[in-house]
Amino acid sequence: MDRLLRESNPPTGQLASPKPQYKKPGEDAYEPVEGQYGAPFAILKNASGQVISPATDAKLEQVRALLQVLTGKDYAKDATLALVIAALDNIQAEVAATKAAVQSANAMKLFGASLSDRPPAGSVPVGTTFTLPNEDLDTWISDGTRWVVV
Numbered sequence: 001m002d003r004l005l006r007e008s009n010p011p012t013g014q015l016a017s018p019k020p021q022y023k024k025p026g027e028d029a030y031e032p033v034e035g036q037y038g039a040p041f042a043i044l045k046n047a048s049g050q051v052i053s054p055a056t057d058a059k060l061e062q063v064r065a066l067l068q069v070l071t072g073k074d075y076a077k078d079a080t081l082a083l084v085i086a087a088l089d090n091i092q093a094e095v096a097a098t099k100a101a102v103q104s105a106n107a108m109k110l111f112g113a114s115l116s117d118r119p120p121a122g123s124v125p126v127g128t129t130f131t132l133p134n135e136d137l138d139t140w141i142s143d144g145t146r147w148v149v150v
Contacts, residue, residue, distance in 0.1 A: 020040055108129065112130065113133075115132070121147045122145055125142070130142075
């Protein structure tokens, strides 16, 4: 059974508290955590297990500073944004054209309750239809001067 390392001289009336410690891989015993300036510290190692030197640490700090400068910048963003805006402009133009075509097509389909609701044939675009919603769906089409039964 593993036992934690405990302080050797606890305050009067208190149980001994565990010391800062770690368990080394491959060993059964706990080791005290080494510290510096009154706190635990770690030694940084690279992928091959070599200690990163202060010179390397300085280089890492330079890289970190450069990355921080670049963090707020997205050089691809401007070009991508321009493409997105152009695509949105094209879509907006297509939507406007489609909407106009639908409105035009709808404007050319007239309905009424009786023939008295039908406008003069010359006041509507050629090809406009007028339909009575009766059993036979009586429909006329304007040739620009008169209404022709369809």
